[in-house]
Amino acid sequence: MIRDLLVQGVQMALVLILAPLLTGFVRKVKARLLRRQGASVVQPYRDLLRLLRKEAVVAENASWLFRTAPYLIFAATWVAAALVPTFATGLKFSWTADLIAIIALLASARFFLALAGMDIGTSFGGIGSSREVMIASLAEPAMIMIVFVLALVAGATQLSTIAEFMLSPEVGLRVSLGLALIALIIVAIAENGRIPVDNPATHLELTMVHEAMVLEYSGRHLAMIEFAAALKLLLYASLIACVFVPWGLAPAGAGIAALALGLVAYVAKLAGIGFLLAIFETSIAKMRVFRVPEFLGGALMLGLLGTLLLFVSRSL
Amino acid sequence: MISVAVLLSGVAVLLAAAVAAIALKHSPSVTRVIYGATLIVSLAIAATALHHLVSAAAAPSLIALPLGLPWVGAHFRLDALSSFFLFVVGSGSAASSLYGLGHGLHEKAPRRVLPFFPAFLAGMMLVILADDAFTFLLSWEFMSLASWALVMAHHHDRDNARAGYVYLVMASFGTLALILAFGLLAGAGGGYDFASIRAAEHTPHLDALVLALVLLGAGSKAGLVPLHVWLPLAHPAAPSHVSALMSGVMTKVAVYGFVRLIFDLLGEPTWWAGMIVLILGGITSVLGVLYALMQHDLKRLLAYHTVENIGIIFIGLGLALAFQANGMNWAAALALTAALFHVFNHALFKSLLFFGAGAVLAATGERDMERLGGLIHRMPYTSIAFLVGCVAISALPPLNGFVSEWLTFQAILQSPELPQWGLKIMVPAVGAMLALSAALAAACFVKAFGITFLGRARSSAAETAEEVDRFSLAAMFAFAGLCLLAGILPGFVIDGLAPVTQSLVTGRMPVQTEIPWFSIVPIAESRSSYNGLLVFVFIAISATLAVLAIHRFASHAVRRAPAWDCGWPDPSPETQYTAASFAQPIRRVYATYAFRAKETVEMPAPGDRRPAQLVVRLQDLVWDYLYEPIAGVVGLAAGRLNELQFLTIRRYLGLVFLALVSLLTVIALWT
Numbered sequence: 001m002i003r004d005l006l007v008q009g010v011q012m013a014l015v016l017i018l019a020p021l022l023t024g025f026v027r028k029v030k031a032r033l034l035r036r037q038g039a040s041v042v043q044p045y046r047d048l049l050r051l052l053r054k055e056a057v058v059a060e061n062a063s064w065l066f067r068t069a070p071y072l073i074f075a076a077t078w079v080a081a082a083l084v085p086t087f088a089t090g091l092k093f094s095w096t097a098d099l100i101a102i103i104a105l106l107a108s109a110r111f112f113l114a115l116a117g118m119d120i121g122t123s124f125g126g127i128g129s130s131r132e133v134m135i136a137s138l139a140e141p142a143m144i145m146i147v148f149v150l151a152l153v154a155g156a157t158q159l160s161t162i163a164e165f166m167l168s169p170e171v172g173l174r175v176s177l178g179l180a181l182i183a184l185i186i187v188a189i190a191e192n193g194r195i196p197v198d199n200p201a202t203h204l205e206l207t208m209v210h211e212a213m214v215l216e217y218s219g220r221h222l223a224m225i226e227f228a229a230a231l232k233l234l235l236y237a238s239l240i241a242c243v244f245v246p247w248g249l250a251p252a253g254a255g256i257a258a259l260a261l262g263l264v265a266y267v268a269k270l271a272g273i274g275f276l277l278a279i280f281e282t283s284i285a286k287m288r289v290f291r292v293p294e295f296l297g298g299a300l301m302l303g304l305l306g307t308l309l310l311f312v313s314r315s316l
Numbered sequence: 317m318i319s320v321a322v323l324l325s326g327v328a329v330l331l332a333a334a335v336a337a338i339a340l341k342h343s344p345s346v347t348r349v350i351y352g353a354t355l356i357v358s359l360a361i362a363a364t365a366l367h368h369l370v371s372a373a374a375a376p377s378l379i380a381l382p383l384g385l386p387w388v389g390a391h392f393r394l395d396a397l398s399s400f401f402l403f404v405v406g407s408g409s410a411a412s413s414l415y416g417l418g419h420g421l422h423e424k425a426p427r428r429v430l431p432f433f434p435a436f437l438a439g440m441m442l443v444i445l446a447d448d449a450f451t452f453l454l455s456w457e458f459m460s461l462a463s464w465a466l467v468m469a470h471h472h473d474r475d476n477a478r479a480g481y482v483y484l485v486m487a488s489f490g491t492l493a494l495i496l497a498f499g500l501l502a503g504a505g506g507g508y509d510f511a512s513i514r515a516a517e518h519t520p521h522l523d524a525l526v527l528a529l530v531l532l533g534a535g536s537k538a539g540l541v542p543l544h545v546w547l548p549l550a551h552p553a554a555p556s557h558v559s560a561l562m563s564g565v566m567t568k569v570a571v572y573g574f575v576r577l578i579f580d581l582l583g584e585p586t587w588w589a590g591m592i593v594l595i596l597g598g599i600t601s602v603l604g605v606l607y608a609l610m611q612h613d614l615k616r617l618l619a620y621h622t623v624e625n626i627g628i629i630f631i632g633l634g635l636a637l638a639f640q641a642n643g644m645n646w647a648a649a650l651a652l653t654a655a656l657f658h659v660f661n662h663a664l665f666k667s668l669l670f671f672g673a674g675a676v677l678a679a680t681g682e683r684d685m686e687r688l689g690g691l692i693h694r695m696p697y698t699s700i701a702f703l704v705g706c707v708a709i710s711a712l713p714p715l716n717g718f719v720s721e722w723l724t725f726q727a728i729l730q731s732p733e734l735p736q737w738g739l740k741i742m743v744p745a746v747g748a749m750l751a752l753s754a755a756l757a758a759a760c761f762v763k764a765f766g767i768t769f770l771g772r773a774r775s776s777a778a779e780t781a782e783e784v785d786r787f788s789l790a791a792m793f794a795f796a797g798l799c800l801l802a803g804i805l806p807g808f809v810i811d812g813l814a815p816v817t818q819s820l821v822t823g824r825m826p827v828q829t830e831i832p833w834f835s836i837v838p839i840a841e842s843r844s845s846y847n848g849l850l851v852f853v854f855i856a857i858s859a860t861l862a863v864l865a866i867h868r869f870a871s872h873a874v875r876r877a878p879a880w881d882c883g884w885p886d887p888s889p890e891t892q893y894t895a896a897s898f899a900q901p902i903r904r905v906y907a908t909y910a911f912r913a914k915e916t917v918e919m920p921a922p923g924d925r926r927p928a929q930l931v932v933r934l935q936d937l938v939w940d941y942l943y944e945p946i947a948g949v950v951g952l953a954a955g956r957l958n959e960l961q962f963l964t965i966r967r968y969l970g971l972v973f974l975a976l977v978s979l980l981t982v983i984a985l986w987t
Contacts, residue, residue: 055875061690131901134902216880
């Protein structure tokens with residue numbers, strides 16, 4: 001019992017500790033690919049500490065929602081990230097929420113972020129919020145379709161069960177899973193505001209989405225939001241890792257050695273995914289905001305196609 | 317016998333209250349008296365229904381009164397299904413009455429509202445209690461007419477008069493379809509009580525016809541696309557607490573009518589019935605929310621959004637029919653539970669949101685979101701309650717809307733086992749539509765809350781708004797609390813619905829309240845589980861941890877400063893995003909197809925000092941391609957038949973003779 005709680009606690013702390021590191025690592029690799037030296041991989045931690053030490057400048061007409069939203073966004077994202085298996089499956093509270101609920105928790109965080117963007121009543125906040133909900137209106141159904149594919153293949157929406165099924169030999173090569181992987185990558189790119197959907201490095205550009213929403217934030221509030229964004233990137237990396245590269249995951253009730261192995265494997269998988277993301281981002285240009293629906297619509301159709309194939313192949 | 321007698325006496329008290337409202341019309345305290353009475357009676361009815369559902373649902377409570385048609389009488393019955401719906405109607409009516417205690421004082425024409433309000437409540441309750449076709453139809457029509465009178469309460473407004481007209485036409489049409497459906501169900505034998513309808517044999521052709529008629533009749537009341545057109549006109553026109561009842565509760569009575577007729581009276585369903593309902597539900601949910609996104613009138617947005625939720629409910633019902641037709645009773649129970657859970661949820665949050673819109677209307681006199689904004693500062697309590705409603709209706713955890721959508725998704729995931737190819741292809745598509753409508757709903761309510769309550773005030777009315785009275789707030793917070801409770805302890809609702817699914821599809825979901833930690837597990841824990849309570853607790857703990865850590869280690873300093881806005885803040889509130897501009901990206905993505913949206917920019921020539929204009933044209937395809945042609949044909953026929961009014965007596969007699977001969981010929985050929 002205590003051991004289970006401890007493992008769960010380690011997972012909650014682990015995602016917090018690793019999230020800024022992953023962001024820093026992606027930035028570093030991108031810089032190196034551009035033949036720049038780049039900031040150190042621990043720079044995101046320094047940024048967070050700097051923001052925490054600064055005073056928060058809040059607009060005169062900001063409401064309580066503006067000041068509470070960062071904490072709610074951070075909490076919802078943290079809970080969601082901690083529910084995705086990272087180094088072990090079958091954790092103490094893994095049955096609290098299945099994959100659909102994890103997606104919905106992220107949607108809750110986004111809901112409050114979009115509201116916070118509109119609280120001050122500036123045009124930048126409005127443009128960011130309205131584009132964010134437009135992108136989400138396509139990314140979320142695409143994600144649900146991916147969940148359908150995984151659930152139909154593994155017979156469960158529970159992530160631990162899906163990961164265990166993916167480790168078992170009965171999974172085999174399936175077209176639907178391939179379609180789901182492509183769709184999941186597209187959704188992950190859009191949800192995290194990476195190139196080609198949004199550029200996390202810009203601050204003022206007409207096509208920006210996420211940065212426009214949080215333009216009015218500063219100090220500790222901004223730190224919470226940046227932290228939540230890093231957690232979200234980690235969440236999607238963990239999700240891809242646990243479903244499509246499940247090797248090394250420690251099974252439920254595993255010993256210390258297996259857990260340690262799982263941890264090493266997890267860090268290696270994160271590094272691999274971060275590296276691929278950096279390569280992808282440096283090799284592609286950002287698209288116009290109204291091209292994004294086509295990009296995401298592709299993910300939705302891939303997910304739907306994958307689901308349809310599974311529905312149809314049941315009787316063949 | 318006892319329960320149904322208690323309930324009927326409650327209904328009688330409501331009808332007496334309607335009469336009393338006319339008698340007491342000059343009394344200054346009439347508003348308080350009537351709403352107080354309806355509040356107490358509705359609470360009693362909800363409590364009785366809940367008690368019957370929980371304790372004695374297996375044994376229906378029957379009563380026959382010597383009213384109505386002499387050879388039929390009036391039959392009333394309380395079984396599991398009706399006690400659940402009566403609980404929904406009773407609690408919705410109670411909250412609406414509580415809200416009316418405060419909000420009703422703003423009413424400009426109370427005499428047009430007070431007599432019809434208790435009558436409307438009584439009508440809805442009688443529909444649910446009725447156990448024969450005649451009583452059912454009579455109560456249905458009574459409910460429609462009472463609500464029509466409430467829609468026409470402010471009939472001097474041109475839009476309201478048109479809304480009332482469209483509503484009346486659609487309601488009569490719906491009742492006509494239901495009369496025909498009951499006629500077919502009763503058959504040549506003509507047994508009009510539900511017991512003999514249930515016992516009668518039906519052929520597949522008859523089933524198809526009855527399904528079509530019930531979809532027309534109950535579907536038009538519920539707001540299924542394309543029969544939804546009256547709903548966004550009529551619901552907002554009524555006083556706000558009546559809008560809440562019409563949107564949150566009366567549409568549920570229509571769902572009840574559908575479930576009673578199709579699941580209970582018609583007997584064993586066919587798989588294509590499920591498919592038709594499923595497709596209609598999917599289309600309704602997506603189109604409903606797209607319509608809602610295009611609105612800038614707060615109450616109309618909410619009314620259109622009801623259409624979406626009805627779609628979600630019908631997706632659940634369609635799945636239940638498909639599963640039942642294939643003998644998968646446990647899956648049918650899951651789908652039906654999801655649909656009925658959503659019925660309960662939608663009654664809660666849609667009433668809550670209409671109460672909030674009514675509070676905004678009372679405080680500012682505005683329904684147009686483009687003239688609101690910044691109300692979170694002026695109406696702090698209303699804004700909290702409205703926010704809870706927005707989160708709940710957007711299907712976000714840990715509130716209740718998410719649970720019913722989650723259950724619907726779980727039901728969809730059981731459907732690859734269905735053998736029919738039509739269903740195999742349609743179910744994933746409907747699943748995608750459901751996911752799309754859930755995501756669009758969140759966008760819709762970011763818009764509704766963000767434009768109305770956040771930002772800066774767009775008019776002086778919004779700038780000087782005052783918080784509403786305590787009765788209104790009490791009604792809103794009661795339902796906000798229930799939204800949270802149903803979201804974190806969904807197991808109790810699911811177990812409460814078990815008798816209903818047991819009686820309709822002879823299956824039930826596993827007992828949920830005995831599962832540790834109040835999780836809900838539709839099939840098995842390894843497959844899917846959700847725990848609203850723990851999600852809520854985890855979010856609370858991690859938010860508290862974050863706040864504590866920040867307050868321990870981070871800077872406490874806060875400086876209030878002008879908005880940053882990238883260095884170019886504009887003091888005019890008109891530079892904010894409006895409802896129309898917020899919806900613009902979504903309009904470009906979806907409405908180009910759904911509504912043939914066209915944007916034209918009129919840019920004046922250089923030197924011309926006219927302002928540039930952006931004109932957006934949306935086309936309501938349902939209205940243009942379905943209703944306009946029908947109205948055209950009816951108008952044409954009426955014009956032609958008009959000549960019949962100016963004939964001589966000789967010709968009229970000739971026509972009578974011809975009609976007689978042709979009817980006799982028909983009878984001669986028939987027999």
